[in-house]
Amino acid sequence: MLYYYIRMAVFSLKRTPLLSFLMIATISIGIAATMVTYTVSYMMTKDPIPSKSERLFTVHLSSWDPSRMYRMVDGKEEIPIFVTYQDAMNLYNEKKGKRQTIIGSHKTMSRSPSQPPGEALSTLLRATTYEFFDMFEVPFLYGSGWAESDDEQGERVVVLSKKRNMKLFNGLNSVGEEVLIGGLLYRVVGVLDDWVVLPRFYLESHDAFMDVRDMFIPFRSNIDNEWIAASDVSMYCWGDFEMNKFSSMLTSECVWLYFWVELESLTQREAYFDFVNNYAMEQRALGRFQREQMNRVLNVPEFIKHNKVVTGDSRLAVWLALAFLVACLLNCMSLMMTKFHGKGAEIGLRRAVGASREDIAWQFGCETILIGLLGGVMGLLLANLGLIITAEIYSHLNPALMTMNVELMVTTLLSSVIASSLFGLYPIYRACKIQPSSQLKSL
Incomplete structure (x- = not known):
């Protein structure tokens, strides 16, 4: 059943390529900006010698x-x-x-x-x-x-x-x-x-x-x-x-x-x-x-x-990036609501032939996760590009400071999927509330 919902999610993205791209791009830009600032802050504050830092x-x-x-x-x-x-x-x-x-x-x-x-x-x-x-x-x-x-x-x-x-x-x-x-x-x-x-x-x-x-x-x-x-x-x-x-x-x-x-x-x-x-x-x-x-x-x-190695400006930059990410996710949520509302006739037809609200939630949930995953991949590419540019601008600093490790890469992808899923809950809820009768009349 999950494979079926994933296929429907892919088909849905292909049917509305421009809207899908806007959602993915919006998430990726927010994720990239956040991960660039977070990566620098994380590399600044991580334990430099964990085997003996306490000794x-x-x-x-x-x-x-x-x-x-x-x-x-x-x-x-x-x-x-x-x-x-x-x-x-x-x-x-x-x-x-x-x-x-x-x-x-x-x-x-x-x-x-x-x-x-x-x-x-x-x-x-x-x-x-x-x-x-x-x-x-x-x-x-x-x-x-x-x-x-x-x-x-x-x-x-x-x-x-x-x-x-x-x-x-x-x-x-x-x-x-x-x-x-x-x-x-x-x-x-x-x-x-x-x-x-x-x-x-x-x-x-x-x-x-x-x-x-x-x-x-x-x-x-x-x-x-x-x-x-x-x-x-x-x-x-x-x-x-x-x-x-x-x-x-x-x-x-x-x-x-x-x-x-x-x-x-x-x-x-x-x-x-x-x-x-x-x-x-x-x-x-x-x-x-x-x-x-x-x-x-x-x-x-x-x-x-x-020694105040990490200044207040670094922490402020992370918070500002997170605020920017929230703004991007809110825009993405608005686009999701537009897209899901435009599929009202499809929802009504599926409900009429026996699909439950849970089935509708699974369908759009898979689409939301897929949008988040694709946004995370694109965000990861943009974040690495941003770190390369940052390393060029601040060439006097150690380039390793602007380098993502595997842990941060995984964090980027998970953050994108989780964020898109959370901000997709309300559009999914609204889609599940659509009444079949009101949509079938317009067919």
């Missing part, structure tokens, strides 16, 4: 100037999301977590030794420790990260991004090759595979949707080279120090480094927080940390929320 924590310390606040956020005093060099090293050397890492950054020129100086490329470096790659589940195409001893000795080793490896070595296995970074020779130990992390949770909100950095080098090597690019680093300072003297900056109260720790289990969070507070009290006794202590350890979801 990865960033540490923030109340180390700011006691005479003035760092900043106010939502009417409350805020503390930096960065730590000083001395605090990063102190926390790191305590080894209180399963793994811990320091994350800094630098910008310089790089090229392969075979390239002339004029072909050097501006390069974004990520200075970090060897644990970074295992902590954040970084995939490798060739080789691996460096060893602990490379960190301790500040060896000149480097991990390349897949994109930079393509530019320098045409995508070939470059492990063992050398790269000139800032005029110094670094040996390649690994090449990253595609590493799609959205949002890039371990950084500031403005870096959360950027592509991975071109190169990774040991943090100690970065310090030994006295590399720090003021144009690339978010650095906030107070107190007396010589800005042009690197050693002075290392002992200053300038905050510019991220510190992350991985714990074995959630049960260790309280103990680690106690350790951080005890460390702060020790520093207070030494004359530092004189402000009210608001130290915190935030896991990945908490830091993403605190």
